Amino acid sequence: MTQIKSKERVSERGEVFTAEREVNAMLDLVKNECLRPDSRFLEPACGDGNFLSAILKRKLAEINRKYKKCIRDYEKQSIVAVSSLYGIDIMYDNVETCRERLYKIWNEEYTAVCKNDSSDDTREAVRFIIQKNIITGNALTLMCVDKNCNDTNEPIVFSEWTLIGESKMQRSDYTMADLLLYNDTTSNEGNLFALTEEQQEKEGVFLRRYITHYKKVQQYGG
Template sequence: MAVNNQKKSQIISRQRVAERGEVFTAEREVNAMLDLVANECLRPDSRFLEPACGNGNFLTAILKRKLSELRRKYKNSPYDYEKQAIVAIGSLYGVDIMRDNVDECRERLFSIWNEEYTAHCKSEASEEARQAAKFIISRNIINGNALTLMCVDSEGNDTSAPIVFSEWSFICGNQIQRSDYTMYELLQKKEIRERTLFAQRDEKNEEGGTFLRRYITHYKKVQDYGE
């Protein structure tokens, strides 16, 4: 379900409700739901996917909780905070069919991340890390149709491009690995896991989906490899 904050109406327009079923959830309900998985909201690497993310109230609320915990845990280590803040922003995924929602969600996530990052790291904050976070957000928040699992055009109509998510994983020191998978394959794999107690795991399945692209680089350089 799409979400919005309490300062705005729960609907933008009746037309959007009729055409897209867009109804926004109040902030109080968002936090009540997140309290049910409170411990997961504190782990920087615990992944969350909102398939109708709206302008991002669920995702921004989760990010605030993650960053607050990181600030407490790494209050004397800006370097470790920076790395884990990248992990945290890389753990949040969203899809929405409305382009304005996607743009606002991306902006809100980066604004929250950057404000906390700058406040904590102060003079040690780097523009490279900011650009890395912004790039990761652009890869993780997708303008698409979560029902058909396809990206959409400016009118909200399906294109021929599937929704693709990037998995971000630190593998050694400052090196981060990006691995791309289609949303379709990730959901198919999830269904297989739920149905099968013991399954043979080949290289494809071990990664959780069909491999599309992978590279390894310094975590501040992820944006240098383009889309």
């Protein structure tokens, strides 16, 4: 894959993609985090997803190794893996490509492992999660952008996805501004998602919360 799309994009946006060898060398530095299905990664200038794709492949390989004999567990853990990956890029086409890459990697594995037990509801849920997690935005102003890379009035909002019990998925939405605020002011190392529910509610930080079946997360759009 080429590392440069055009000279203009390099000079305007600093767009030079990282080669696979460097991506893997860097991920080796956090090897164990790349194996845990629920370890969260945010790439604030994700490009077309070189890092996020490689992390997803590592997580899915581990999930395959551990859960392939139990289709239901495999399915849930593979959703946890994909829902833990977050990205922002200012260029629409990069975001579209990144979303497609993540979905393709997930779907190929899912279909190969779950075969006749795979379901289109699950595929739709994963498409929705990826669309929520990979955002066209400006990581400096923390606002979503339009197709011309100009800020809109919409803040960047991330959803935390948490499996509850056998089959429920909780989605809690936070603005990125709040996530960064906590990075500066708490001892939780910037992980707002790691605050207890009581702490979160006391601070009133999450915007909204939905709980539904993990195959139906798309029923609450937005």
